[in-house]
Amino acid sequence: MTHQAAIALGQSLRVLATDPEESAAQIAADVVLGDHRRLADLRRVVDGATVLTFDHEHVPTEHLRALEEEGHRVAPGPDALVHAQDKLVLRRALADAGEPQPAWAEVVTATDVASFAATQGWPLVLKTPRGGYDGKGVFVVADESVAAELIERHGVLLAEQRVPMVRELSAQVARSPFGQVAVWPVVETIQRNGVCAEVLAPAPALPDEVATAAQELAVRIADRLGVVGMLAVELFQTPDGVLVNELAMRPHNSGHWTIEGARTSQFEQHLRAVLDYPLGSTAMTAPVVVMANVLGGAAAEEGWAGPSLDERLHHLMAHWPDVKLHWYGKDQRRGRKLGHVTALGEDLDGVRARAAAAARYLADGVVDPAFAFDDEH
Numbered sequence: 001m002t003h004q005a006a007i008a009l010g011q012s013l014r015v016l017a018t019d020p021e022e023s024a025a026q027i028a029a030d031v032v033l034g035d036h037r038r039l040a041d042l043r044r045v046v047d048g049a050t051v052l053t054f055d056h057e058h059v060p061t062e063h064l065r066a067l068e069e070e071g072h073r074v075a076p077g078p079d080a081l082v083h084a085q086d087k088l089v090l091r092r093a094l095a096d097a098g099e100p101q102p103a104w105a106e107v108v109t110a111t112d113v114a115s116f117a118a119t120q121g122w123p124l125v126l127k128t129p130r131g132g133y134d135g136k137g138v139f140v141v142a143d144e145s146v147a148a149e150l151i152e153r154h155g156v157l158l159a160e161q162r163v164p165m166v167r168e169l170s171a172q173v174a175r176s177p178f179g180q181v182a183v184w185p186v187v188e189t190i191q192r193n194g195v196c197a198e199v200l201a202p203a204p205a206l207p208d209e210v211a212t213a214a215q216e217l218a219v220r221i222a223d224r225l226g227v228v229g230m231l232a233v234e235l236f237q238t239p240d241g242v243l244v245n246e247l248a249m250r251p252h253n254s255g256h257w258t259i260e261g262a263r264t265s266q267f268e269q270h271l272r273a274v275l276d277y278p279l280g281s282t283a284m285t286a287p288v289v290v291m292a293n294v295l296g297g298a299a300a301e302e303g304w305a306g307p308s309l310d311e312r313l314h315h316l317m318a319h320w321p322d323v324k325l326h327w328y329g330k331d332q333r334r335g336r337k338l339g340h341v342t343a344l345g346e347d348l349d350g351v352r353a354r355a356a357a358a359a360r361y362l363a364d365g366v367v368d369p370a371f372a373f374d375d376e377h
Contacts, residue, residue, distance in 0.1 A: 001259065001326065002055065002251060003028055005267035011275070016045040023328045024055075039063045046072045053229060053274045054250050057084045058131070075177070075228040075274040076249045083225055084249045087158050088129045094244055097224055099217065101244045102236070103161040110148035113141070116159045125160040126150055138194065163243060169203055169235040170254035171218040174269040174279055175227050182269060182279040183215045184262060189234075189254050195335065198356065201257050201289040204348055206237075214242050221247070230255070230270040253293070253337070258282075260324050260342050261289030286344035292355040294339040297363035300332035306365035316341075316358050319371060323358045338363075 003024060006013050016032050017025035025031045034041025036059045046052045051073045052064075064078035083090045094101045105116045107126070117124055126147065128137035140162065141147050151157060168189045174182045185202035203211070218233040221244075232252035234245040255266035264272075264280030272279050299306060307315070309332075316325060320343075327339040339362070343355040357368035 001256070001265075002267045002270065005265060005271055009268065009271055009275075009277075011271060014045055014049060016041065021331075023330060026329050037063075039066060042067060043070075051075050051274050053270070054081070057081060057249065061085065077226065077228065080225045080227045081249055084247045086129050087127055087246065088156075090244075090247060091158065093225070094221075097220070099221065099244060100241060102163050105159045107147075107151070107157050107159045108155070110144050110151055113147040113151070113157075113159055114144045117144075120161040123162055125162050127158040127160065128154050129156060129158055136194070163236050164238055166237040166239065167203075168245070169206070169214060169237050169242065170199070170252070171214040171233045171235060172252065172255050172266060173215070173218040173222050173227075173231050173233070174229065174266070174273045175219075175222040175231065176273045176279060177228050177276050179223065180279055181219050181222060182264070182282050183218065184255065184258060184266075184282045185284060186211045186214045186235075187254055187257070193335070195293070195295060195337070196253050197293055197295065198352070199254050199257050199291040200348065200352065201261055201284065201291075210237070210242065217242065217244070229273045230266055256326070256340050257289045257291040257342055259326070261285055261291075261344060287346045288348050288351045289342065289344050290348075290352045290355040291340050291342045292359035293337050294327075294341065294359045294362045296332050296334045296336040296338055297360075299363060299365050300334050300336070300338070304365075312362050312365060316361060320354055320358045323354055325358075325362075 003013050013028055014030040014032060015024045015028040016034055016036060018035060032045045034044060042063055046067055053075050061078045061082050064074050068074055083093055088106055091104050103120050107113045107116060123140050123142040126139045126141050131137055139150055168191060169186050170189050171186050172184050186206060188200040188203035189196050190198040214235055218231060221233060222231045227249055229249060230251050232248040232254055235242045236245050251266045251270050258265040261284055263283045263285065269280055298304060324342045330336060330338055332338055341355055341358045343351045345351040357371045360366055
C-alpha cells in the first residue's frame with residue numbers, strides 16, 4: 001500500500017524482504033532479500049537511498065544508530081523508534097512527560113507482581129516489553145501462580161492495571177522533520193481475540209472535547225519523541241478520559257481506512273513526511289468510513305470445498321460494488337490478516353453492515369442473510 005502511494009508521488013521503493021513471496025516483494029521492482037536483524041542486509045537496502053523507513057518496529061535500534069553514523073537518513077530515527085519497540089521505555093517516557101497512561105510497574109519476580117496487584121487489584125495485565133503485536137505477548141493474569149509461570153518463561157515483564165475501559169481508540173498523526181503535523185479524526189478500533197477486526201471513522205458518539213484531547217495528546221507525543229513519519233497512538237477510553245496503550249511509528253492497521261476515506265491516506269502522508277514534503281489534507285471523503293479486516297477463516301483451511309478466492313472476489317464486487325477491497329497476496333491461514341475492505345456512506349449501521357458482510361464472505365464464504373445473493377450472483 002505504501003508502494004501504491006509512492007507511484008503517485010513519482011517515487012520508487014526498495015523493499016527488504018525475507019522471501020520473494022512476501023506481499024511487498026511481489027509488486028516492487030527493487031527487492032533486496034535479507035533479514036532486518038542483519039546490519040549487512042540493512043546496508044545493502046539503504047545503499048543509495050534517500051531515506052530508510054519501516055513497516056514494522058523490529059529493526060534493532062543499534063543497527064539504525066550505526067546506519068545514522070555512516071551518514072544514512074533514518075525516519076523515524078532510533079531515538080524515537082525505541083518507544084514503539086520497548087513498552088517499558090515508552091512507559092518511562094510518558095511518566096516523565098506527565099501523560100495519561102495506566103498504572104504500571106516493571107516486574108522481575110512473582111513477588112513484584114503480587115506487590116503491584118496489592119495496590120491495583122487482580123486481574124492485571126502482563127506484557128512482554130518487546131516483540132508483541134496483535135495480542136501476542138499480552139496476558140491477563142488473575143493470580144500469582146500464573147504470574148510466576150510467565151516470569152519464569154519471559155523474565156522481565158511490564159505489569160499494568162487492567163483499566164475500566166469503555167472502548168479502544170486510535171489517534172494518528174504525521175510529523176515532518178521540521179515539525180509540521182497533520183491529524184486524522186480519532187477512530188474506534190474493534191478487537192476480536194486480540195486482533196483488530198474493524199475500524200470505525202470517526203469514533204461514533206465521541207465527545208468533541210475527548211476527540212480533541214486525544215489528537216492533542218498524539219501531537220505532543222510526536223513532538224516530544226521527535227517522530228518523523230506516521231505515529232499511531234493506541235488509546236483506552238475510560239469514564240475519565242483517554243490513556244495511552246501503545247505506539248506504532250509507521251502506517252498502522254487503524255489507518256487503512258484513509259486510502260478511500262481521507263483526502264490523503266496514511267501511506268502517502270508517511271512518504272510525504274519522511275521525504276520532508278508538505279503534508280496533505282486529512283479531511284474525510286464521507287461522513288462515515290468503516291474498514292473491516294479479512295481474517296483467515298474457513299476458506300483458508302485445508303480441504304475447503306466452498307467457492308474459490310476468485311469466485312468470492314467476483315461475488316463481492318458484484319454484490320457490494322461500493323465496497324473497496326485490498327488483498328495482500330499472503331498465504332492463507334486461519335486468523336491471519338489477508339486483506340481488508342472499506343465501505344463509505346452516511347449511516348454508520350448500514351456502512352458497518354456492508355463492510356462486515358463483505359469481509360465475512362471473503363473469510364468464510366458465508367453470506368449474511370441481510371445481503372442474500374440473487375441467482376445471478
